[in-house]
Amino acid sequence: MNNSASTETAKGSSTGAPRSLSIAMLGSGGSGVMTAGQQLLDAAGQAGWYGMMTRSSGPQIRGGEAAALLRLSPQPVETHKGRFDILLAIDWLNADRFVGEIILDSNSIVIGDVGGQVPDAISNMGGRYVELPLSELAKGITGGRPNMVALGALAQLINLPVDALEKVLTKSLSKKGEAAIEASMSGVRAGIEQASAIPDIPEFRIEANSQVERWSITGNEAAGLGAIRGGVRFVAAYPITPGTEILEWLAPNLKKVGGVLVQAEDELASINQLIGGSFGGTPSLTATSGPGLALMIESIGLAVASETPVVVVDVMRGGPSTGIPTKSEQSDLNIALYGLHGDAPHIVVAPMSIGDCLFTTQWATHLAETLQTASIVLSDQSLGQTRALIDRPADIAFVSGGRKITSKAEDFRRYVVNESGVSPMSIPGTPGCQYTADGLEHSPTGTPSSRAEDHIQQLNKRKRKLDQFDYGDHWAKIEGKGDMAVLTWGSSTGPVSEAIDMLAAEGHKVRLISMRLLSPTQPERLAAALAGVQRTLVVEQCHGAQFYHYLRAHYDLPCELRSMAVPGPLMIRPDDVYSELKAWEND
């Protein structure tokens, strides 16, 4: 083994970022790279590693070029590096598409099938090219496929124990029977044999770390589980990329807990079905993406005005309009915050990692129910559709602060003006407490009213209940000290956090503030978090710097500010943030 190769792994953790290995598997649609990638990830999990895998493909439904992008590590990872240690292509059709997304350097290893033509755009990046007879070996095995040979080769290169792979293949192919398992394992063994003959391979070994129960989960699945943990039992669904998997996970699982999912005719219907379900006393949620959110906005205002709790998870994608449906962007912040007409205070929260999609969705449900309002959860494609190996998330139970009543109350007034701003909400079936929920402004009893007094009272009440609530420490993640800070949110937190770790390893302290609660604003809390900070970099994946402008509009920021606002479709890389901070430090 040649230990002189200066991969990040070989160098160890000198940069402060987690020791890790990045692998890209490339192939045209149907070549099985996604399947093999998922099996590699799961096997790494079996071996006690952490990791993540992002599926990258174009807008085509089937076919075209696809890539499984993996990062494996002995520690939890929440972002890709951008640079890859190994690129393995089953074929090179349309591989040019991934230039920019898959970065190679002279230390990378590029593996292709014998006779394949590596595109210039790939070979120009450097990297050592190795040919393996992937398809020829597969042909020699009954039912053999090149992706399994590739899987074996990769396992050998990274010293992944073969029994971990065997366990995963046996589980995932159990329905297809013994012959299918044997065909796959034969391919894997052939791949292992081939790769072991490659000379001068860097030491890619990653030691197993945790013995804690390990989960393999996507952000979308985590959001679905968070919804159910939060008490959601009614979901109305309209499919949209990249949010559909939340709904697909919920459909069978809601059923198991006595809930129901209805596929609606459009997003106008889904949001309004939620309002109906919630009016009936059932916590209700839907998932969508930007175009769907835009359609729902009018009725989210109805939920706010009628004080009917609803949760909308927006798995953001590149916009505007149809934009780039399969790629991530944080550009729905403005519509989530300001899209509603009239003065309509509501909750906007954002998960900051794949695992956090669970907590944040559960919390959003709790807030909607407790405060009788609409919660918008801003997840995005990179969180939603990336699969990660994580420790089992903690069980968290919120104490319900909702004021739903199911037995007769004296002097019941649905929209009574009180100190907390949260009025009793009677559930249909409760005698003597009938009322009409209304999008028209109303009096405390719910009677439509255009009187100035009723309007100001109800406006104040709807604002007060959100402003007065104690959101506790959940409002943000704050780490580190130092007079330089990064303010960020959502999926940008992963790369920012890793960039800060890289700087820490060099002795530079940078503070991380990632905001989970975006509305209502928390100016006092942010001021405290920023105490002593001289310079703040604001990082977001959005061309219009929406987060930066939001901060400027709502917060006192007595420090020098810089904006790093980068649109999709490429992910923000830890290196990009690191360079930006480093450059500013040296100014």
Add this chain to the structure above:
Amino acid sequence: METANPCPSLKPNEYKSGTKPVWCPGCGDYSVLLAITKAMSEMNLEPENVALVSGIGCSSRLPAYLNVYGFHAVHGRALPVATGLKVSRPDLTVLAAGGDGDGFSIGGNHFMHACRRNVDMTYIVMDNQVYGMTKGQASPTTDPDWDKSKLTPGGTKINPYYPLVIALASGANFIARASSTDPNGAAKVLVDAIRHPGFSFVHMLSPCVTFRPEQKDWKKMVRAAPVEPTKDPAVAAKRLMTDDNFFLGTLYKGDRAAYQPELKTTVEHLSDLEQGFVL
């Protein structure tokens, strides 16, 4: 035919909230309100177990005038709100109501899909062939040559929408027409519609005396359909070929099962759902 309840617990009047309607004097919707309260009294419904959902428009103001649970939603969305409510709370009696603009124009897609989905609820559309709340514009059911709106000088020049045909083609399980000019007859139709499983559609003629004063003549034009309801969609379709929009009564009573997913817990602990994630 339905038999009268010998001792209704509440009189029709007791289903009213007491809030004074915004409607013009002479509006057909007063009689629809009356017919609904008569139907509820007839069926001996407990007000707390009934929910009426509406959209936006003159007739959509109905929920506030009743002493049942109500939801006055946004324009065109009464049916999705009612759908979400009924599917998650099948124990309630759910009604949806609104006008022709709300139901057939802005809410047209929901109408089609509600018929198709066949959730057990009753939808009452008070049709006056005009947008009243916005002061008299053509609706989907307005005749093409009606030229009294500034928005469509010389008339819309487009054919009106024919709700009964759409309802039948889309799969509604109960289709009837009633008229505000005959509140007792309308109440009977409503009782029948509410009792019938699945999605029941009641096309309720309800004149607008302000913007369509000529509709005062409707009371002379309506008449009972000379035939009994059918459960055969082909027969119903044939009858609609000769419908002049003024035949009253129940046209179609289908026997399709209502859409109602079972709400039954099958796992002991929420953690059972997590097993799929464990490596």
